[in-house]
Amino acid sequence: MMNGDLQALLDESARELGVPGAVIGIIDGDQEHVLTTGVAAADTGAPVTEDTLFQIGSTSKTFTGTVAMHLIENGLLELDTRVIDVLPDLRLADETAVQSLRIRHLLTHSGGFLGDADELPGWGDDALARNIATYGSLPQFFAPGTIASYSNAGMRLLGRVIEVVTGETFEQAVQRIVLDPLGMTETFFFPWDVITRPHAVGHVPGADGTIVPFPLWGITRDMNAEGGIVSSVGDQLRYARFHLRGETGGSALVGEATRLRMQQPQLSAGPPVEAIGYPWLLTHRGEARVVMHGGNIADIQISEFLFAPDHDLAITVLTNSGGGKALGSRIVDWCFEHLRGVSTTSAGMELRSPDMLDELTGTYDAGQWHYDVTRVGDALEFAMVFSPHIIALGIPPRPPMRLRVRADGALITDDDQAVGRTLDPSEGGPELLHLGLRAVRRR
Structure with missing residues (x-):
């Protein structure tokens, strides 16, 4: 009955949300479930199966974090190692920040410099080193360790630290320390490894409203540490079993104490999560x-x-279109409610007076995009504007977001989902705003 009901939800949600194909994997105590729907590519009609590879994006950051914690556990790094002591040629726009930047800041998204730095083309072994050499131009938003602000650039820098400490390429280090011990034989970084295997193709809305394939890999090699992994649902479940229970078919990636420490709050964060671990995102x-x-x-x-961890439950959802975000939320909600009797209800809270919203309007810079924020009645409208090089890729624009401001400063959607927050003056507000886990600066 469980599989039948969940399969029906998966099929219906995929049709409604414009998701051509998806696969879900669930660890439910001593049972595992894998369900699929739809096609890997709309133009070929190839079905999604348990073997279909999907790009997992930023879940890759937890692999990078796991490698870093392995090196720390083995005495090759410390959480308080200065990054410049590993990378003496590192330059940031703020020299004080360079001197104070620690490994723990990279793990907790608190380096303080612009978090969405441009990538560079190229697939050579020097990809990370070439990109890090450009960091002298990254603006410093706040001092390292001050607040959490989601940082692709920081995770990229951690990947380069891993290369220097291990003497391997980043990908070789992940293979040796994570993939091989877990038997993850269907997990890859390079497109030439993926192209010979069943894999999903990304999709976007076409001119006529249909969902069509979009010929974009979306990742350059210097982005592998932050989001480059391509994997199957089976391998994702292997990875989940380790971090959920410590299970591994080979040597442990990290010891039990370190594995659990990675899951503990290290720095508070704003909605939609509560805190940052090493480098897991933590919430309830x-x-x-x-x-x-x-x-x-x-x-x-x-x-x-x-x-x-306390409910012996793990869930992964892999999809091939933008509608996958809403689909994933539905699947996760269903699993918590029907498998564990856990539901999430909004407590509700008074909203900030509309007259107080004007101080938040303006243009906020996130590097690869900016938000034009205007007041519309009792809410703020956030128009996300991609930079020219992102637009040139043909990625469809996102519709504006209508967000209200609660009395506690949370930025909430019309269905009361918190997605950001205002910052106190001690944190850099109102010139800084926190949205989508990122601190963005008003121009």
Whole structure:
């Protein structure tokens, strides 16, 4: 009955949300479930199977974090190692920040410099080193360790640290320390490895409203540490079993104490999560403690990955279109409610006076995009404007977001989902605003 009801939800949600294909994997105590729907590519009609590879996007950051914690556990790094002591040629726009930047800041998204730096073309072994050499131009938004602000650039820098400490390429280090011990034989970084295997293609809305394939890989090699992994649902479940229970077919990636430490709050964060671990994103669903990440490759492949350590439950959802975000949320909600009796209800809270919203309007810079924020009645409208080089890729624009401001400063959607927050003056507000886990600066 469980599989039948969930399969029906998966099929119906995929049709309604314009998701050509998806696969979900669930660890439910001593049972595992894998369900699929639809096609890997709308033009070929190839079905999604358990073997279909999907780009998992930023869930890759937890692999990078796991490698870093392995090196720390083995005495090759420390959490308080200065990054410049590993990378003496590192330059940031703020020299004080360079001197104070620690490994723990990279793991907790608190380096303080612009988090969405441009990528560079090229697939050579020097890809990360070439990109890090450009960091001298990244603006510093706040001092390292001050607040959490989601940082692709910081995770990229951590990947380069891993290369220097291990003497391997980043991908070789992940293979040796994570993939091989877990038997993850269907997980890859390079497109030439993926192209010979069944794999999903990303999709976007076409001119006539249909969902059509979009010929974009979406990742360059210098982005592998932050989002480059391509994997099957089976391998994602292998990864989940380790971080949920410590299970591995080979040597442990990290010891039990380190594995659990990675899942503990290290720095508070703003909605939609509560805190950052090393480098897991931490929150609650009802009373259930949730350790999570997920990924988004240019709104064409979107994934969910999360587990509830105290409930022996893990869920992964892999999809091949922008509608996958809503689909993943539905699947996760269903699993918590029907498998564990856990539901999330909004407590509700008074809204900030509309007259107080004007101080938040303006243009906020996030590097690869900016938000034009205007007041519309009792709410704020956030128009996300991609930079020219993102637009040139052909990625469809996102519709504006209508967000209200609660009395506690949370930015909430019309269905009361918190997605950001205002910042106190001590944190840099109102010139800084926190949205989508990122601190963005008003121009």
